[in-house]
Amino acid sequence: MQGFPFPELDWEGTRPFWKGAARGELVIPRCRACSAFVWYPRERCRACRSANLAWTRVSGRAALFSYTVVHDVFVKPFAELVPYATGLVVLAEDPAVRLATLLVDCDPAALRIGQPLRAVFRPLPFSGPEVLAPLFTPA
Amino acid sequence: MGRAPDAWGVASPLEDVSGEVAVVGVGESEHTRASGRRAVDIAATAVEAALADAGLEPADVDGLLFSGGLPEQLDAAAFHAHFGTRHEIWECPRGGGMNLAATAPLEAARALREGRASALVNAFAVAWASQRAAMTGGPGQFHAQEHYKRNLEVPFGWFPQPVYFATIARRHMYEYGTSPEALGEIAVACRAHANRHPGAVMYGRELTLEQYLERPMLCDPLRTEDCCLISDGGGAFVMTSRERARDLRHPLVTAIGMGEARARTGTYWAQQPDFTATPQAFSAPPAFAMAGIAPVDVDVLTLYDPFTIAALMQIEDMGFCEKGEADAFIRAGSLRVDGGCLPYNPHGGMLSHAYVLGIAHVVETVRQLRGEAHAQVPGARVGVYGGYAGHMASTLVLARS
Numbered sequence: 001m002q003g004f005p006f007p008e009l010d011w012e013g014t015r016p017f018w019k020g021a022a023r024g025e026l027v028i029p030r031c032r033a034c035s036a037f038v039w040y041p042r043e044r045c046r047a048c049r050s051a052n053l054a055w056t057r058v059s060g061r062a063a064l065f066s067y068t069v070v071h072d073v074f075v076k077p078f079a080e081l082v083p084y085a086t087g088l089v090v091l092a093e094d095p096a097v098r099l100a101t102l103l104v105d106c107d108p109a110a111l112r113i114g115q116p117l118r119a120v121f122r123p124l125p126f127s128g129p130e131v132l133a134p135l136f137t138p139a
Numbered sequence: 140m141g142r143a144p145d146a147w148g149v150a151s152p153l154e155d156v157s158g159e160v161a162v163v164g165v166g167e168s169e170h171t172r173a174s175g176r177r178a179v180d181i182a183a184t185a186v187e188a189a190l191a192d193a194g195l196e197p198a199d200v201d202g203l204l205f206s207g208g209l210p211e212q213l214d215a216a217a218f219h220a221h222f223g224t225r226h227e228i229w230e231c232p233r234g235g236g237m238n239l240a241a242t243a244p245l246e247a248a249r250a251l252r253e254g255r256a257s258a259l260v261n262a263f264a265v266a267w268a269s270q271r272a273a274m275t276g277g278p279g280q281f282h283a284q285e286h287y288k289r290n291l292e293v294p295f296g297w298f299p300q301p302v303y304f305a306t307i308a309r310r311h312m313y314e315y316g317t318s319p320e321a322l323g324e325i326a327v328a329c330r331a332h333a334n335r336h337p338g339a340v341m342y343g344r345e346l347t348l349e350q351y352l353e354r355p356m357l358c359d360p361l362r363t364e365d366c367c368l369i370s371d372g373g374g375a376f377v378m379t380s381r382e383r384a385r386d387l388r389h390p391l392v393t394a395i396g397m398g399e400a401r402a403r404t405g406t407y408w409a410q411q412p413d414f415t416a417t418p419q420a421f422s423a424p425p426a427f428a429m430a431g432i433a434p435v436d437v438d439v440l441t442l443y444d445p446f447t448i449a450a451l452m453q454i455e456d457m458g459f460c461e462k463g464e465a466d467a468f469i470r471a472g473s474l475r476v477d478g479g480c481l482p483y484n485p486h487g488g489m490l491s492h493a494y495v496l497g498i499a500h501v502v503e504t505v506r507q508l509r510g511e512a513h514a515q516v517p518g519a520r521v522g523v524y525g526g527y528a529g530h531m532a533s534t535l536v537l538a539r540s
Contacts, residue, residue: 004283005298007290014290040287040407066313066414068305069359070296078296086296087306088409098409100297113313124294133294 060119061092156248161384164193170372170493181264182213197222202256207232236263236496238526241533244394264373315463333487367489374498396430396536398422418532419456426534438519441500
């Protein structure tokens with residue numbers, strides 16, 4: 001298992017998320033009883049307490065909720081990324097679901113909150129194994 | 140108070156202990172950059188100073204509060220090892236710094252009511268500057284180890300704290316039109332205050348708004364000056380009953396209101412429904428109600444200020460101005476000791492005094508109410524400390540009788 005800042009691909013709480021990403025799919029847990037998305041993942045639906053959840057593929061369409069352009073190296077593995085844009089996006093299916101992501105193939109200075117984005121599946125940009133991840137780019 | 144039960148934050152129900160506990164001694168260690176000192180030794184130094192200030196001896200201390208969740212804090216064993224004492228001491232791990240610096244007087248009041256202790260010390264110290272230099276710990280460590288952050292945030296570069304708060308700051312700017320100048324004024328006011336406090340780490344280093352605006356971005360829209368220091372240092376305060384305090388040497392300063400609240404989303408800031416607010420919205424109102432005051436009655440405010448935006452949001456959430464109106468409020472000079480309507484962090488806060496996680500804020504608030512601070516607010520009678528640990532907020536109202 002690769003270390004920080006790579007994800008723990010086998011950790012049960014987020015294993016389907018990363019397996020989906022490896023297939024090029026964005027999957028989010030959703031309640032079969034009330035249709036609410038359950039994010040971050042939990043064993044039970046926050047809305048209705050049902051344990052009947054299923055990881056569900058979503059479109060990958062999203063909007064930019066907020067972001068920052070990181071210019072300084074806080075953590076050594078991020079050194080090769082700097083400067084980079086990271087932030088939160090909200091899903092087209094439910095704006096209450098916020099994903100942290102890297103914003104790629106864009107001019108960081110041209111980013112604006114609310115702009116439409118789409119998911120692209122790229123290897124995480126750190127030295128080490130190839131781990132496909134849902135990153136976001138202007139739609 | 141009056142919030143819907145499905146709100147994103149919830150206040151702890153606290154019993155009314157208004158006026159029962161007095162703060163009778165305060166002390167600090169030297170605050171420094173990386174010094175090679177251990178946190179527990181720093182805390183003991185601060186306790187020595189606080190006891191001397193109170194006019195009490197180590198053998199008089201029969202209650203000790205510390206942050207049990209952090210390593211190397213001053214528990215009873217460490218207290219005895221340092222002072223060479225061996226008497227019985229009641230211990231409470233729900234004290235120390237951050238949000239718990241505000242609720243330590245509540246724990247003390249409970250101990251006094253139950254007869255567990257009569258003279259209590261709350262102490263806190265960190266050696267994060269030394270630990271970060273040695274790569275053995277620091278403020279990012281907790282977040283790096285938490286599974287959801289590790290697997291859903293860190294791989295995307297959304298880490299550590301400056302990145303979280305830069306994202307919050309940009310959203311606040313988007314929602315409310317908050318300007319870089321407002322964030323800058325917080326940093327500049329703190330620096331101006333620190334320049335009147337010889338114990339401040341940034342003492343002697345001027346910062347103007349023009350200089351602030353010319354500084355490079357650390358993580359846009361935050362600059363280095365928007366972020367707290369990383370320090371070695373600590374502080375302590377001594378508490379006893381109001382009755383016993385009357386026999387001690389200082390003007391009577393009592394805890395008249397306390398509040399505590401948490402966000403239901405915990406430390407997952409990314410998921411907090413109101414992204415540009417703090418749990419102070421739930422903590423401050425009951426604290427002010429217990430104290431019988433309104434925000435306008437506050438003479439001096441100290442806020443746990445890891446970032447300028449964290450202070451700005453708390454100022455709104457505690458009701459010192461309307462939500463979304465902190466920009467104009469702050470840019471009007473409200474936070475200045477000289478002439479502001481809400482003198483704020485007169486010691487310089489964690490941005491310019493020291494990053495000792497709020498314990499120095501309480502020490503400063505007490506000194507302000509005694510009238511012995513370096514950047515003194517004339518005639519201050521009511522002081523408030525706002526604690527903030529991301530998922531938790533707390534509020535302490537102190538008053539000079």
